[in-house]
Amino acid sequence: AQSVAQPEDQVNVAEGNPLTVKCTYSVSGNPYLFWYVQYPNRGLQFLLKYITGDNLVKGSYGFEAEFNKSQTSFHLKKPSALVSDSALYFCAVIIYEGSWGKLQFGAGTQVVVTP
Amino acid sequence: DGGITQSPKYLFRKEGQNVTLSCEQNLNHDAMYWYRQDPGQGLRLIYYSQIVNDFQKGDIAEGYSVSREKKESFPLTVTSAQKNPTAFYLCASSIVGQEPTGYTFGSGTRLTVV
Numbered sequence: 740a741q742s743v744a745q746p747e748d749q750v751n752v753a754e755g756n757p758l759t760v761k762c763t764y765s766v767s768g769n770p771y772l773f774w775y776v777q778y779p780n781r782g783l784q785f786l787l788k789y790i791t792g793d794n795l796v797k798g799s800y801g802f803e804a805e806f807n808k809s810q811t812s813f814h815l816k817k818p819s820a821l822v823s824d825s826a827l828y829f830c831a832v833i834i835y836e837g838s839w840g841k842l843q844f845g846a847g848t849q850v851v852v853t854p
Numbered sequence: 855d856g857g858i859t860q861s862p863k864y865l866f867r868k869e870g871q872n873v874t875l876s877c878e879q880n881l882n883h884d885a886m887y888w889y890r891q892d893p894g895q896g897l898r899l900i901y902y903s904q905i906v907n908d909f910q911k912g913d914i915a916e917g918y919s920v921s922r923e924k925k926e927s928f929p930l931t932v933t934s935a936q937k938n939p940t941a942f943y944l945c946a947s948s949i950v951g952q953e954p955t956g957y958t959f960g961s962g963t964r965l966t967v968v
Contacts, residue, residue, distance in 0.1 A: 748894075771954040773956045775956075775959075780942070780962065780964065781961055781962065782858075782860075782944055782946075782959035782960050782961045782962050783944070783946075783957075783959040784959070785956050785958075788956055790953075790954055829896070829897070831956070833954050839904065839950060840954060841899075841902065842948075842956065842957055844896055844897045845896065846894075846895070846896040847896045847897075
């Protein structure tokens with residue numbers, strides 16, 4: 740079955756330290772991958788996407804993600820976390836049903852950045 | 855500015871009542887979606903629509919209904935048949951085409967049964 744997984748419910752990191760949020764996927768064909776962030780009582784905001792090309796994708800707010808085909812992963816990273824990065828992060832992959840694709844979301848990872 | 859507007863932001867419903875959540879977009883997107891979000895459960899797809907006057911059930915459609923009479927609008931009705939409607943509801947839209955695109959989300963409606 741095609742799916743996306745976020746193995747960590749929560750990630751805790753101290754401000755200034757590197758932040759990594761993990762995502763793995765299972766799709767047939769080429770993977771189209773996305774990261775979104777959600778602040779409390781708000782909608783999801785787009786961070787970045789991988790469609791094709793360079794394996795390292797740069798996005799909003801200093802975030803980047805590394806696509807690794809052999810490990811079927813698309814981990815989100817930030818070199819130096821801020822307290823304001825505390826939020827819920829969702830990885831998503833496009834699943835195709837015929838010619839039209841829908842986004843399937845992971846369960847989300849809560850990031851807590853402590854001062 | 856283009857975007858998706860959900861209203862109201864907060865909604866209270868008495869048991870046995872139907873309520874309708876509004877979702878309007880001015881992005882000229884073809885597809886629209888409704889998700890339900892519960893704590894610790896991520897996003898679950900309720901209904902989606904690729905074109906006007908057509909929509910499909912998602913993973914948890916029971917107790918919900920939708921309409922798509924205009925491209926810009928995709929209202930969701932939470933009926934009395936939905937036994938546990940208290941949740942955060944998110945509307946989204948996307949382009950339908952060959953280029954894979956992500957979704958644009960509204961700010962959500964928090965529904966509480968009182």
